[in-house]
Amino acid sequence: MTNTNRIDWKMPLALLAISAIPLAAGIARLAGLASGLDGSADNARFVAAPSPVILHILSASLFSILGALQFSSGLRQLSPTWHRVSGRIVLASGILVALSGLWLTVMYPIPPELQGGLLYGVRVFVGVAMLLSIYCAVAAVARRDIATHRAWMIRAFALGQGAGMQVVVLLPWMLLIGKPSMLHRDMLMSLAWLINLLVAEMAIQMGSP
Numbered sequence: 566m567t568n569t570n571r572i573d574w575k576m577p578l579a580l581l582a583i584s585a586i587p588l589a590a591g592i593a594r595l596a597g598l599a600s601g602l603d604g605s606a607d608n609a610r611f612v613a614a615p616s617p618v619i620l621h622i623l624s625a626s627l628f629s630i631l632g633a634l635q636f637s638s639g640l641r642q643l644s645p646t647w648h649r650v651s652g653r654i655v656l657a658s659g660i661l662v663a664l665s666g667l668w669l670t671v672m673y674p675i676p677p678e679l680q681g682g683l684l685y686g687v688r689v690f691v692g693v694a695m696l697l698s699i700y701c702a703v704a705a706v707a708r709r710d711i712a713t714h715r716a717w718m719i720r721a722f723a724l725g726q727g728a729g730m731q732v733v734v735l736l737p738w739m740l741l742i743g744k745p746s747m748l749h750r751d752m753l754m755s756l757a758w759l760i761n762l763l764v765a766e767m768a769i770q771m772g773s774p
């Protein structure tokens with residue numbers, strides 16, 4: 566068996582699949598900003614202050630791709646150095662995702678149909694919880710408590726990956742029922758984070774990968 570065969574790709578591929586649509590949306594947004602957007606009401610906030618959303622998309626892409634690979638136990642065992650180096654990039658990009666996500670939530674003039682009071686509050690909670698989870702993960706690894714480090718990194722990743730689960734939750738609603746009202750949209754987006762957190766707690770209990 567080659568080393569490549571021993572790397573378990575299932576979990577990283579599943580996580581990459583979940584983040585594929587938000588990553589594609591990010592590339593489309595970056596391409597739109599680079600080519601000059603029309604400045605319509607939908608795009609005005611991105612054109613007026615592009616830096617935070619560019620930072621958000623770049624850090625979210627690094628976080629999603631390298632973060633997913635961290636969940637391969639085979640890759641971790643094959644190259645502990647890769648896990649350490651890539652893990653530092655994941656931590657730094659996770660902090661940037663959370664900080665830029667908080668900035669966008671609070672400072673962008675997001676139209677009420679895209680962010681009501683509930684989603685505003687949940688996004689602030691998620692951003693702060695993600696920063697605290699990363700802090701706890703770093704503190705745990707500094708004292709060589711790997712089980713606790715793993716648990717907090719899974720929580721941080723689950724919180725960061727709300728965008729992927731939001732697609733999974735919103736798409737069937739839009740196909741079956743149509744465009745959700747502001748409150749329903751806020752609730753569905755929040756539900757996605759709740760699902761991610763529940764899955765994360767189950768993964769932590771199960772002790773794999």
Ligand code: HEM
Nearest residue numbers: 587590591594625666667669670675688691692725726728
């Ligand atoms: C790795 C995870 C994440 C990915 C892949 C991601 C992806 C994106 C993308 C592609 C956009 C641009 C949307 C557009 O062009 O219309 C965006 C915007 C945004 N993201 Fe994230 N994001 C992630 C995590 C987060 C987190 C954790 C928060 C909250 C703390 C957050 C809050 C926001 C906000 C508030 C906006 C602006 C929405 C708007 O103006 O309509 N994101 N995100």
